[in-house]
Amino acid sequence: MRPMLPILFLYIILFIIGYTIPGMWQPVAFIMFYIALGQAFNIFLGLTGYVDFGYVAFLALGSYGMAIAFSSLHESSLGFGVILIGLVLAMVMSSILSLAVGAVALRLRGAYFAIATIGVNEGFRYFVEGARIWGGSEGMIISGQIRNVFGSDIANFVSTFVADIFVFLIAGIAAFITYLILNRKMGYALMALREDEDAAKVMGINVTKYKIMAFILSASFAGLLGATAWTLKMTYVFPADVFLITYTVEAIVIVMLGGAGTLMGPLVGGLIYGILKYYLSVLLPGFQLLILAPLLIIVVVAFPDGIVGALKKRIKGELTNYIR
Amino acid sequence: MAFVDQLLTNLLYGAILGSVYGLATMGLSLIFGVLRIVNVGHGAFIMIGAFTAFWMFILYGIPPLVSISIALIVGLALGFVIFYTVIKRLIDAPELATLLATFGIGLFLEELAKLFWGPDYRGFSWNVGSVNMGMTIIPVSKIYALISSIIIAFVLYLWFQRTKLGAAVRAVVEDKEGAMVCGINVTRIYALSFAIGIGLTVASGVLITLFVPVGINPYMGGEYTLKAFVIAVLGGLASPWGAFYAGFIFGLLENGSYTILGLLPNVEPFSLTRFVAFTALLIILLVKPTGLLGGEK
Numbered sequence: 001m002r003p004m005l006p007i008l009f010l011y012i013i014l015f016i017i018g019y020t021i022p023g024m025w026q027p028v029a030f031i032m033f034y035i036a037l038g039q040a041f042n043i044f045l046g047l048t049g050y051v052d053f054g055y056v057a058f059l060a061l062g063s064y065g066m067a068i069a070f071s072s073l074h075e076s077s078l079g080f081g082v083i084l085i086g087l088v089l090a091m092v093m094s095s096i097l098s099l100a101v102g103a104v105a106l107r108l109r110g111a112y113f114a115i116a117t118i119g120v121n122e123g124f125r126y127f128v129e130g131a132r133i134w135g136g137s138e139g140m141i142i143s144g145q146i147r148n149v150f151g152s153d154i155a156n157f158v159s160t161f162v163a164d165i166f167v168f169l170i171a172g173i174a175a176f177i178t179y180l181i182l183n184r185k186m187g188y189a190l191m192a193l194r195e196d197e198d199a200a201k202v203m204g205i206n207v208t209k210y211k212i213m214a215f216i217l218s219a220s221f222a223g224l225l226g227a228t229a230w231t232l233k234m235t236y237v238f239p240a241d242v243f244l245i246t247y248t249v250e251a252i253v254i255v256m257l258g259g260a261g262t263l264m265g266p267l268v269g270g271l272i273y274g275i276l277k278y279y280l281s282v283l284l285p286g287f288q289l290l291i292l293a294p295l296l297i298i299v300v301v302a303f304p305d306g307i308v309g310a311l312k313k314r315i316k317g318e319l320t321n322y323i324r
Numbered sequence: 325m326a327f328v329d330q331l332l333t334n335l336l337y338g339a340i341l342g343s344v345y346g347l348a349t350m351g352l353s354l355i356f357g358v359l360r361i362v363n364v365g366h367g368a369f370i371m372i373g374a375f376t377a378f379w380m381f382i383l384y385g386i387p388p389l390v391s392i393s394i395a396l397i398v399g400l401a402l403g404f405v406i407f408y409t410v411i412k413r414l415i416d417a418p419e420l421a422t423l424l425a426t427f428g429i430g431l432f433l434e435e436l437a438k439l440f441w442g443p444d445y446r447g448f449s450w451n452v453g454s455v456n457m458g459m460t461i462i463p464v465s466k467i468y469a470l471i472s473s474i475i476i477a478f479v480l481y482l483w484f485q486r487t488k489l490g491a492a493v494r495a496v497v498e499d500k501e502g503a504m505v506c507g508i509n510v511t512r513i514y515a516l517s518f519a520i521g522i523g524l525t526v527a528s529g530v531l532i533t534l535f536v537p538v539g540i541n542p543y544m545g546g547e548y549t550l551k552a553f554v555i556a557v558l559g560g561l562a563s564p565w566g567a568f569y570a571g572f573i574f575g576l577l578e579n580g581s582y583t584i585l586g587l588l589p590n591v592e593p594f595s596l597t598r599f600v601a602f603t604a605l606l607i608i609l610l611v612k613p614t615g616l617l618g619g620e621k
Contacts (some may be wrong), residue, residue: 053423076550110419115362122602130593130595130596297429
């Protein structure tokens with residue numbers, strides 16, 4: 001359990017900062033979203049090395065899941081049960097998509113897999129818009145339904161506080177799952193797969209099984225995140241927003257920045273990225289991307305293993321020097 | 325009969341637009357074929373080309389056909405600069421690094437364009453008369469676009485097949501180590517191929533302005549990046565020639581299915597057309613990842 005302690009400690013500090021200092025809840029929730037995104041994506045990207053460029057589709061499906069729960073159950077008297085049903089729906093929908101994508105697209109590797117997943121994301125978005133399902137391009141607005149279920153005071157509390165608490169929980173559970181995987185057979189199998197898939201296969205590792213397991217786990221966390229950080233918080237779902245490829249890239253940046261496949265990586269990456277993005281958009285509104293883009297290029301060129309990865313390497317290097 | 329006429333008209337437009345799509349994808353395929361890098365920021369270079377055509381026309385009255393050569397030079401220079409500052413260091417890096425780096429480059433170019441030229445939609449119209457084709461009237465500027473993309477693709481083909489440098493590029497694609505042993509400077513070939521790929525893409529941006537009267541804006545490229553992916557996969561991802569033919573097919577399919585899907589009640593044919601395109605992409609990737617048209621050699 002020891003590797004989990006610094007992570008829990010940091011989450012608690014973040015929570016206390018947000019809860020006690022007035023005006024800090026918003027930035028803390030913003031940063032937590034990116035940390036949770038990183039933790040969720042790390043389970044797939046970090047552990048398998050496969051680049052899913054359409055990851056945001058899982059968040060999108062999750063946010064639709066929550067919106068569907070509210071729009072069809074807002075006349076029932078289930079109260080918080082509706083949120084629960086929404087969460088389950090979000091998980092189920094994103095897992096089903098990940099199973100479908102995983103079963104077919106995980107046969108492809110490298111650039112082909114990345115392009116195929118972009119295709120899934122965009123194809124799904126245009127299907128929703130084109131066939132006019134779930135409100136088509138007009139999306140779903142559920143602020144009225146949330147008020148119907150909870151009354152306007154609690155509804156406000158749900159979208160400004162409860163939604164963010166869920167994000168904290170998702171980040172924590174995703175980190176814990178990562179920790180569990182890393183210390184089990186699955187972690188070693190995935191490590192072997194990431195280093196050399198063919199060799200791992202020859203050694204008798206069922207690579208397909210572990211790849212799909214990591215994919216489904218990662219996708220269901222993404223679904224939960226979409227359901228809470230987007231639908232519950234914003235109270236609407238627009239296909240043009242929720243299928244935006246930028247979120248996928250942000251998730252990749254966070255995992256990469258921290259160090260793919262490490263337990264602390266997404267936390268470090270999410271913290272750095274979230275703080276940079278939030279304060280750049282406060283200090284220099286409209287210019288944050290102009291600054292982030294070259295930073296992204298520099299990080300990719302300078303730290304191909306991410307910051308946590310680079311630190312690990314450096315520490316290891318010094319240790320081996322001593323031993324020699 | 326009205327429907328058949330409409331379908332034929334749209335298919336004709338599809339073929340013309342498809343030639344420009346083909347040219348716009350050749351750069352992507354060339355870069356992937358030689359360097360094994362997927363340029364996720366592809367569309368930003370098309371945007372640069374579109375703005376080149378726009379400013380040349382508005383400020384100096386230079387017609388788009390002349391701007392093609394200017395755009396080619398701009399693109400070549402841009403390609404060399406980007407290669408030697410970023411891409412060179414990532415040649416042997418995993419996909420993750422190159423995907424992120426090229427995305428970052430595209431984003432940076434878009435933001436720079438927004439900084440200098442603002443986020444508004446702009447456009448210009450280059451009026452050089454039109455031709456009556458019987459069922460429809462086609463502007464001459466679009467026919468020029470068709471002819472220029474065919475000529476550019478053909479010149480590139482000749483360059484690859486008939487010159488020493490072209491042969492060197494083919495040798496690097498065939499066998500990197502072997503080419504190195506034969507005294508080919510592989511890094512320089514990479515740089516040249518990347519620059520040509522970017523140059524072609526920027527040049528195709530000029531031709532795209534002839535089809536989008538008021539669609540020039542810093543973020544216009546995203547749509548073309550996605551289309552280019554579909555077309556590149558259709559043509560085999562690593563083959564510029566495959567991409568060029570696939571562009572034609574894509575243009576025909578896009579406009580044809582738009583006309584047919586428009587008959588369905590209660591749908592948005594524009595979005596469904598794209599859904600069809602991405603479904604086709606997935607099917608091709610699964611059934612024949614090397615592309616429908618020969619693909620990698």
